[in-house]
Amino acid sequence: MPGGTDQTLRPFLWRAANLYPDKEIVSRTHEGIERYTYSEYDDRTAQLANALEAHGIEEGDRVATFCWNHHRHFETYFAVPTIGAQLHTINPLLPDEHIQYIVDNADDQLIFVDDSLAPKLAQAAADAPEFEGVDFVVMSSTETETLDATPYEEFVEGHSTEYDWPILDEDQPAGMCYTSGTTGNPKGVEYTHKMLWSHTMATLTPQGIPMADEDVVMPVVPMFHVNAWGMPFTATAAGAKHVYPGPSPDPEDIVHLIEEEGVTISAGVPTVWLGLMDYAEDNDVDLSTLDTVIVGGSAAPESMIRWFDDRDVELLHAWGMTEMSPLGSVSQLKGGLQDADYETQLKHRKKQGLTVPGIEFKVIDENDEEIAWDGEEFGELWVRGPWVTKEYFMRPEANEEDFEDGWLKTGDVVTVDEEGYIQIVDRAKDVIKSGGEWISSVELENAIMAHDDVAEAAVVGVPHEKWQERPVAFVVAGEDADTDTLDEEIMDLLREDYPKWWLPDAIEYIDEVPKTATGKFSKKDIREEYTDGSIVEGSVPEEAAPDDD
Template identity: 75%
Template sequence: MPGGHTQTLRPFLWRASKLYPDTEVVSRNHDGMSRQTYAEYEERTAQLANALDEHGIEQGDRVGTFCWNTDRHFEVYFAAPSMGAQLHTINPLLPDEHIRYIVDDANDEVIFVDPSLAEKIAGAAEGAEEFEGVDLIVMDDSPVEAIDGPVYEEFVAGHDTDYDWPELPSEQPAGMCYTSGTTGKPKGVEYTQSMLWSHTMMSQSPQGIPMEDDDVVMPVVPMFHVNAWGMPFTATAGGAKQVFPGPSPDADDLARLIEEEGVTITAGVPTVWLGLMEYCEDNEVDLSTLDQVIVGGSAAPESMIRWFDDRGVEVLHAWGMTEMSPIGSVAHLKSDLEDEDYQTQLDKRSKQGIMVPGLEFKVIDEDGNRIAWDGEEFGELYVRGPSVTKEYFKRPEANEEDFEDGWLKTGDVVSVDPDGYIKIVDRAKDVIKSGGEWISSVELENAIMAHEDVSEATVIGVPHEKWQERPVAFVVPTEGADREGLDDEILELLDEEYPKWWLPDAVEYIEEVPKTATGKFSKKDLREQYTGSVELHEGSAPEEAAPESDD
């Protein structure tokens, strides 16, 4: 069998093409829908590998992609790593400066470019020495004006549909992804064959995000973001039908694909599903085939879980990081919780969940001690395991800061309840310290988004002369919501659950919460835009708050 005894990606495709040769790979492309079977897909990956060979790509070279979720992008997913090259997915939503840095840092030999992104990469490459010697290939069957280079269909045409796949060592670099670089330059994370193999097997375990041969899997999470959470590999390993939603799908596109293709599992950040929920309220949408919506990137509001529950769809909350390939924990209900009341179960499902098989974690407080699993204490989450990187690419200073004795220091502040469920309290850099006490911005955000007139909400800490920092809420009201008095309703809602000194000093209405390149709320942008422009109410933090501290 190809791949021998080593842990590599190749056997996953070998299995799918041999056991499920007629199962479809479907893609919404800019020029319409395309369909192929796993048998045809395997031949296409062989043609692409032969074409890359002829182009001079050797083992260890990096093959970049600048693409949306499409079938052609998926062909690179198996062709490049299985020939011994390295799949390097580049986030097209990054600033040009970051794109140039990433291409230069990774030393990409060739980059496959979606036609709709040709102008974007051409703009980044213009006059840039970082792009010298990098060949750009348009993922299409006809040229585009912005790029003077070969097109994909010409590139692969005429090549043999068989390929002599090499025996690769488990530690052969297979993939690469850069962190979004919200502070400083993006950091490269290399994935070995073994890391991606391990991640796929973890995902396929019952307490991961398993995908079977009767599933229809649609990753909305971008393929340029940590390999679409590994879903294309996991779905292939399970022999599932795959549906790729293509360039910039909106709620109408997603609803249509779910209905027409019979999607059973899909995944994306909460903003995607909030958009679909709003669309479903105004349109007749048949979600009857849908079994699971995987939510990650940021917390799933309890209201979202309830909405999908009411329609017979399970929201499965997951957490992970680029450095972890990326899945770390999934909020499955443990068997002894299946008879608990609905609210207790919701509380568990709203958390980041239990660590997937194969990984270990510990939580360290400010004094360097492990915290108790009581759901109250919190500290920084450390993880390790076969899918977790042990270092950044060419960044020794970051390695020293973010790794310790084989553990990855995640930067997430968490608590762990007695059942082992991890709950992210905040990012270490986002937790708000007021009067010497911590306030969780994430908890406040989730509580605010439970209000029916709130579409999005985020909370940041702004400097305060007396209290060090105070929370301020930024709220996007739903369309047609009455803003008059909404801020008071929000504060009353929070007052029922949290101490008064947790309550935001101000509620600001905005049209949209700024997003990072991966769709997460960008608190950094909000701080830059609003710090100092919000009039804080003196004395909002009552004297019950702890005394000011110096740390």
Template identity: 55%
Template sequence: MTRGQTLRPFYWRATALFPGQEIVSRTHAGRTHHDYAAFGDRVARLAGALRELGVEAGDRVGTFGWNTHRHMEAYYAPPLLGAQMHTINVVLPDDDVEFIVEDAADDVLLVDPGDPFETVERLFDRFDSVDHVVVMGEEAPESDLPVHAYEDLLSDADPVEDWPDVDADAPAGMCYTSGTTGTPKGVEYTQAMMHAHAMMVQTPSAIGIDQSDVVMHVVPMYHVNSWNFPYAATVAGAKQVYPGPSPDTETLADLVESEGVTLTAGVPTVFIDLLEYADDHDVDFSSLERIVVGGSAAPKGVMRRYATEYDVTIDHAWGMTETMSIASVSRPKAGMDLEGDEGLDVRAKQGLLSPGLEMRVVDDDGEDVPWDGESFGELWVRGPTVVDEYYRRPGANEESFEDGWLKTGDIATVDEEGYFEIVDRAKDVIKSGGEWISSIRLENALMEHPEVVQAAVIAVPHERWQERPVAAVVASGPVAEDDLRQHLAESFPRWWLPDDVRVRDSIPKTATGKFDKKALREELEDAPTPYAPEER
């Protein structure tokens, strides 16, 4: 009964039912166009090449690259062989890359040319497990490493014709958490989990990708399997667009226009920057229908502008590495009035839990909080796409899992309709004078100001109040702190207002594009603030 709960039916459906559907890829060498028939042959050849390199069921194939058609092929070939595909973040520091490759014990690395290859070449002597490095390009650079050119391997390989029967419980994928609060933790996904997640994303209650969509993969393929869009879009038979190495806003805007993109997804900063680009350039977003954002909340002002100026809907999603990315989407229930700001209020939340999952929101005593839209608690989730342990981390397992539930570390409220809203990470919520202040709500409100482009709020230690909020903002023009505080005062009590608002040229970001609050705290926690909270 579980034989079909693998990635094999996805591969079969795309290649058998939609062989002429297009796959567009921007590579180091330029833009390429393939179809699902060519994709099927290339995956079979990659699988044959990996076999010739010694990859067997249970082995791990690491990928270290950008969003291209070759990386997409690597999403399929190892799992179809019964091996495990392990994505590695290409912008991590060397020490993290070394730790992750060694911890996972990757047997083969598939790497992009340029910076990714140079990183692997620099670190190769530290890797005990890696036997082969395959450069995902037309040719491989001169090197002392056991290196192979991807296209040469494919042209010389005998394609796999009879795929092995793979158990649904066999590991198929692996990602590592960001490690912002310690050593990165490995998370393994089985064939059945990846199958279930893609099918869940397919439902209209989640993303609802279908064959008429043109899906542009902005979420990095090294980040939580690109939110599993390469699987969901493939099984849907949709046209796919891969924007390649380090795409800038001009590249993304051009791909939307030239390829007729209807759906894309990523962190909000990408689409804030894209909107700014559109302000200064002649862009055509007429094909674009939906943007899915996650990682943090998009400002309502940005959502409003996309809707009114371009007729593009922004849907919020929420998820974690431990939930295989998307675990909720803020889609309206039937009969809801979505006109004006009320509709934005619904879409700005992380939404309704995806089909197949369950959740609790619990207080410090482990009791469920009321669904009143006001009470805070930690979000717990469980279901077929939620892991129940970390790879080789017994201490972290005890802290993060309880009776089948994943304790997410996200602080949330739930309204009467069941829509939940992440108000902070447990490590980011500001505890001032015994009360909680949501950094996310302050950030979203700051970004509603017409001159504010980006905003991050952190807690700094305070002798009397334990912690107080301090804000860092990037502005599009001159803006005074008092104006920003007055703007916040329209929505929040005085004790919520930041003690200081620092206007900066930029805000540090993590390797996945989120605001790096750890780095920001290190910069600001000892900085003097101009006001004492008791004066406010």
């Protein structure tokens, strides 16, 4: 039996194991390619469930993972929540002090860790009182020299492949993730079984990211980033084949898996696909099986959408947040746009899209009024729905600031067009206010990155005595770029679409745009490292400044 009739996770695996017992789960590991079936996976999750129970894990306990994308990590996705415990995925890219904080805040009892990440975890745990009483299991068949940890295969060995799955309440906490903590300590978000069930079902709709049993699904987005955007649950519910790219996959690894395993759907942040595009320019790449690429985390440049379109691969923009489990919107085309010309379709596909069924939203301006859906007015996006959290874990001060009457204040500044397509123009903390007007740093970044000789670009507002703030662009030039002429070429590109007061006061060249622990551009680091007041006169014409009128 599935283990209960409420909206819980167990029925998804029960269906996959019983209807698609021979469908494969493929995993790239340090030891090579591992593959087994849903039937064998079902047995392994039962063994892990028995092992967790034998270790003393009880209902309500939190079990953490510190891992890349692979089959053993996937086993925890169903074994931990469906015994009544809570799966807490930890981002290993966080600084030590944040890791210490969230292990303590979550009160983790057991941590599963990859061998390659054991040194990082050992460093965070060294002499840290937050780790007292925490046990470790290393995700391998052998011990690690870095941590006193039980090898995973030894941990599950000898345990029965049968388990009496309990009937759980749908409001039982099943998962937990923390925000990346760009300001202050990370904030914990709990997901109940009902939230993850609802998120999975909405994702499977045609307005979400639909998957079918003939699909081969490869989440490149890490499993510690909001459960790989829920894709392990969605692919299981669909009875699809899973492919996990393992530790730190490079473009060659990703291409090889697409070609060898016949991947049809994959997902990752834009930098993943930019790397694949660069690799494809110098190598013979076969993407013929690939139907859909999902891009989230930050906006995909228009050139990327066109590149995949040229290869008959649909690029879908998706937007969401840790607080939303995470899916909120997808850039699916409405029926009325299916026959529109390509440029009209592209105009909508570049946006973050339409909310998926179940999500309600409104956009509030500085006067606490809802904006018009005209594609021009700006405001902060507020959302609510069955898989949107209503509070942070043990953070009452953050709850007062970020929630109101059941609405989550996302902190994203957006416009909404007449069709209801949402476009994120900035984060509230990153929007540039110049001379009483708003400038979207995101729009400028995407426009600059459309230049063939630009690899990355981030735009931030710097203090200005007269205009309050002015935009400055931080650009990573391509290998063969001539920076002596690139300034003016970028400015010419921007002049085509933007008023002169939007144009950056300066273009500064840097080796790399700093990234957050989730792979997004870290404008906080840019401001701290570069905008120290030394940028007074820019490298672009004076005409970029706003008019006095």
